[in-house]
Amino acid sequence: MQLNHVGISVANLERSMDFYKNVIGMEIAAAPFPLVGDNYQQIMALNDLQARMCVMRKGSFLLELFEFSRPEPASKDSNYSVADRGISHFGIEVSDIRSEYDRLSAAGVRFHSPVLTFPSGIKATYGRDLDGNVFELLEMPKSSDGNRR
Numbered sequence: 001m002q003l004n005h006v007g008i009s010v011a012n013l014e015r016s017m018d019f020y021k022n023v024i025g026m027e028i029a030a031a032p033f034p035l036v037g038d039n040y041q042q043i044m045a046l047n048d049l050q051a052r053m054c055v056m057r058k059g060s061f062l063l064e065l066f067e068f069s070r071p072e073p074a075s076k077d078s079n080y081s082v083a084d085r086g087i088s089h090f091g092i093e094v095s096d097i098r099s100e101y102d103r104l105s106a107a108g109v110r111f112h113s114p115v116l117t118f119p120s121g122i123k124a125t126y127g128r129d130l131d132g133n134v135f136e137l138l139e140m141p142k143s144s145d146g147n148r149r
Helices: 014-022 038-044 097-106
Strands: 005-009 027-034 050-058 061-070 089-092 123-130 135-138
Touching: 014 027, 014 050, 014 061, 097 123, 097 135
Parallel strands: 005 061, 089 135
Antiparallel strands: 027 050, 050 061, 123 135
């Protein structure tokens, strides 16, 4: 098995596409398209489905963004605790976390904390997108030969 993608539900597809493209630095892998037909309704276990999605890409990582009109999505607290059940976050590896943190902070991204360094040497912080979905920025430590571990 190999991990393929993460999907998140967003309030406004174009706004989220803009965020992930222009702020996070992803590219559009599949332009927005409607989710129509029995296959989508069956796989999602949703009746009377009315939704759109797109796919964003950064390297081999794929992020599916879903905007649902029907059924009407339940509200989610944009400050939900990462301790809540379900996917708590997804990770984005960067080579210079401090500059990315500064750049994203200047763009208005909310972070839970400043960049922290763990005993393993990993540097990380959690941030939130425009809908409150949590992502982790992480920088892996370099070995003595200068390569990432």
